[in-house]
Amino acid sequence: MEDWIRALRDLVVDNLKRNRFPLPADRSICSRWASGLPEGGRRVLYSSCMYQLAPLIAKAVDVLQKVGASSGGVRAKLAAAGARVFGGFLLKPSDEEARRADGILRNIATMLSKAGVQFGVLRDEPYSGALLYELGFEEDFASYAREVYRYFKERGVEEVITVDPHTHYVLERVYPKYVERFDLKVVSYMDLVKPSKASVVKAVVHDSCLYARYLDRYDVYRRLLDSVGVVHVEDPYVTGKAYSGCCGGPIESVRPDVAGEVAKIRVRQLSKLSDTVITVCPICYVNLSRAASGLKILDLAEVIS
């Protein structure tokens, strides 16, 4: 187990240093969605490449598992070599995964423009480092966070619009702990958009733990759904602020077997309320989708427009 976590840390740190992306992948996948949008400016729409990254985490774990076990034993020692296993090999989202991620980000950009929000994009934007922080390597995270902050400041950025809870949380709550005189304003796209239509009529919301219990946004996406007439089925023990269950995603890279079990339980709970589930986080989407059978899972930005 310790070797396994160390292998993950080495893999992430190594790639962040080389590529400002946590996994071995071609960074061009992160910026395709932004083609045609204005570059830079005081306010930027920052994807942190989370929608493209989320499906790659499972693929990276699959590769690492081929050289080692996820817990204990002699094979775990082999996993310590995981960071080197990839060599020149690059992870790639499938065409469908890439198209979906690009579509979600383009829809967010369109909704922002229609709401009168002026923003630019940074085509070589760095990853936020959230995965490193969530794995528990705070010292590595702190030094990387200072680099990312410098990147934004050098480009004159004053305000960052986030699209996912993990990036939002680290920027708003964790960066200020480690970055001296941190002064970026952090807002979520959900606070700014004014959608006018929806692609579904009725659904159940799967909350992100970060949005619901850390960032106090439990009501924000529900209000957006209300504004376009989407009925969201609620049950205090399934979708209540205190009881809504986690998707298992945060331990996907540490114990994929346990993450899978957690997702199965969550899918079972949600399926009792509706056959359509709306997620507000790309990690939740990926983890629940793997466990979903017969359930339609959609991101909020695939539902509202």
Next chain:
Amino acid sequence: MISEIDRCARCGFCEAVCPTYNAVRMRHMGPRGRLQMARAVLDGGVSSRYVVESLATCLRCRACELVCPASIRIVDAIVEARKRLYARA
């Protein structure tokens, strides 16, 4: 932090809402087990495979904190212990 952990009355309410405990039904993979693992680490105790497994698999979803009658900052304790454990390694 240790004195806060010591407020745990071992009532088990936290286990009822913990996604990992409900998935595997092993005490070190639930909040009250994790709190004791965190206490051992923060107190300078010896690490083992179970300690690492326990602390590394917390989802940090905070479901446990909202039902804890002693209002223990469970996730903060786990995250702090995990940080120290990894720094030691």
